[in-house]
């Protein structure tokens with residue numbers, strides 16, 4: 359038996375997002391977001407599921423904070439529902455919505471848990487979608503005013519902030535692949551959205567320096583690892599193109615003030631052009647304090663002539679998959695962290711999401727025996743520990759997710775929680791993985 363040991367100062371956390379857990383979609387003055395509209399349109403989400411009630415965390419946040427407290431984590435990463443605090447998208451704050459987050463933050467702090475706020479976790483106010491959503495450059499200013507209002511309201515108590523969660527999902531998956539809200543299938547729309555998300559990020563960072571001078575801010579891109587099938591240059595380049603889509607497209611502008619030319623050219627071949635204004639890249643490349651990495655999966659990439667825009671075919675490393683069908687590749691997590699450090703230097707990294715979908719239910723003994731999730735976490739935390747030992751500056755690890763929740767287009771069938779949720783009664787049941795994580799957090803180590 360070997361032991362995996364973590365530094366004492368590594369911070370541990372658990373994460374959720376507003377639309378996935380809050381429910382109370384029509385309560386407290388909240389207005390609809392693009393996800394309310396998308397989920398209520400038949401055919402978009404499995405089983406016709408939607409976030410109207412979700413985990414009912416809006417009403418049960420005190421219980422949820424107790425689960426966090428008993429878990430022993432340092433951090434709780436949650437997101438703010440923009441349309442709950444600003445039902446018109448901009449303008450007048452909804453006091454009731456602001457009060458909900460204030461109570462949540464107070465509850466966390468009283469229990470010794472540090473809040474980490476994500477400003478944008480995909481739930482754009484629908485009213486802003488009606489004027490073009492993220493395709494409209496004006497939305498970046500709407501985001502800025504929302505961000506400023508939140509910095510002013512909570513910046514005194516909350517010192518860790520993330521602007522945008524998984525910008526690849528919010529742009530390409532949502533506007534080109536059509537899988538997430540608003541469900542468009544236009545590459546030009548997706549390219550515009552990706553630029554505007556980054557611009558909105560940059561604008562918020564600028565203003566954060568003024569409004570929360572003692573705080574730390576960053577964003578949370580998702581990265582799926584791809585590695586070449588053979589050392590053949592064709593496979594190597596195919597993987598580079600595939601990786602570029604999630605990695606360089608969303609990181610080069612922030613860390614280097616450029617977009618990757620190769621990708622601009624590929625998009626242009628599809629008649630999608632990157633439209634920018636003078637000075638945009640200066641705003642986007644504002645220095646940030648931390649980068650959040652969301653890692654779930656990795657694959658082998660192989661050159662394929664008719665393999666889509668990037669001429670790459672993704673092949674699973676082996677046949678191990680989670681219940682959402684994503685290949686398991688823990689080695690890719692280590693390689694991702696090493697690679698990001700080598701490419702972008704010494705930016706402080708938080709793993710803002712990592713976790714696994716397994717759909718175990720509550721058994722007759724009243725427990726949830728999710729051994730597979732524990733194995734997934736062990737493998738990925740082993741990679742994390744190796745990356746730390748190799749000198750990658752990693753400050754925190756935040757598991758996705760505290761609770762089973764509304765898994766977007768997959769609905770409630772796909773469970774990522776370390777706590778089981780019964781979506782009829784909202785009853786929470788701590789899974790075996792909860793107890794395993796608790797012990798790991800407590801001891802800063804686990805046994806393989």
Ligand code: JJW
Pocket residue numbers: 375378524527531535537580652711758765766
């Ligand atoms: C890709 C589907 C091909 C969330 C994807 C679908 C294939 C046409 C999990 N991270 O719930 C990526 N998540 O809210 C944020 N991350 O393609 C948090 N990425 O389409 C978690 C889904 C995802 C995806 C889901």
